[in-house]
Amino acid sequence: MAVVNSRPLTIDNLNDPKSLEPLTPNHLITMKPTTALPPPGKFIREDMCNAGMLQKRNFEIGDVVMDIDETLPRSEWRLGRIIETVLSPDGLARKAKVALDDKRLNKKGEQMHKISIVERPAQKLVLLLEAE
Numbered sequence: 001m002a003v004v005n006s007r008p009l010t011i012d013n014l015n016d017p018k019s020l021e022p023l024t025p026n027h028l029i030t031m032k033p034t035t036a037l038p039p040p041g042k043f044i045r046e047d048m049c050n051a052g053m054l055q056k057r058n059f060e061i062g063d064v065v066m067d068i069d070e071t072l073p074r075s076e077w078r079l080g081r082i083i084e085t086v087l088s089p090d091g092l093a094r095k096a097k098v099a100l101d102d103k104r105l106n107k108k109g110e111q112m113h114k115i116s117i118v119e120r121p122a123q124k125l126v127l128l129l130e131a132e
Contacts, residue, residue, distance in 0.1 A: 003074055005029060007128060011064050015081055015099050015115055022079070022101075058093040059085050059122060062131030067100060068124045079128070083117065094122050 005025040013019030026032075059065070063082045078100045086095035099115045 002026065006075060008064075008079065011081075011129060014064065014079065014101060018110060020110065058087075058091075059096045059125065059127065060093075060131045061085065063127055064129040065096075065098060065125040065127055067098060067118075067120060068126060082125075082131075086119070092122075095119055096122065096125060098125065 008014070008022030008024055010022060014022060059082050061082055061084065065080055065082060067078045067080055069077055080098040080100040082096045083099050084097040085093040086097075088094045097117055097119050099117050101115060
């Protein structure tokens, strides 16, 4: 439930480094800016979801995605917005350039660092919200 309730309610200022952290249901439920800790233990590979296999359509510019980083707990995966796609010869988006947010906030609740842009393989991204 903590992962589902960590999804942002609005994405209007997702790429603005001066904006506040996106409001989530967890903020309202716990009245705290931090997310709940992940469940104890480690997930075995068989339990991990291969996001690329679940993808129903090509990524498009403006899509809001979650970046799967296997070195971090699931509750710390970062949100981002696709700014460019890289198509393979078969016409599928195999890679995407993503503008990722920075969850670290200062004492005023503002993001401390600028947005980072990374190129990620499609199987490491989970589509949360399609571009309008």
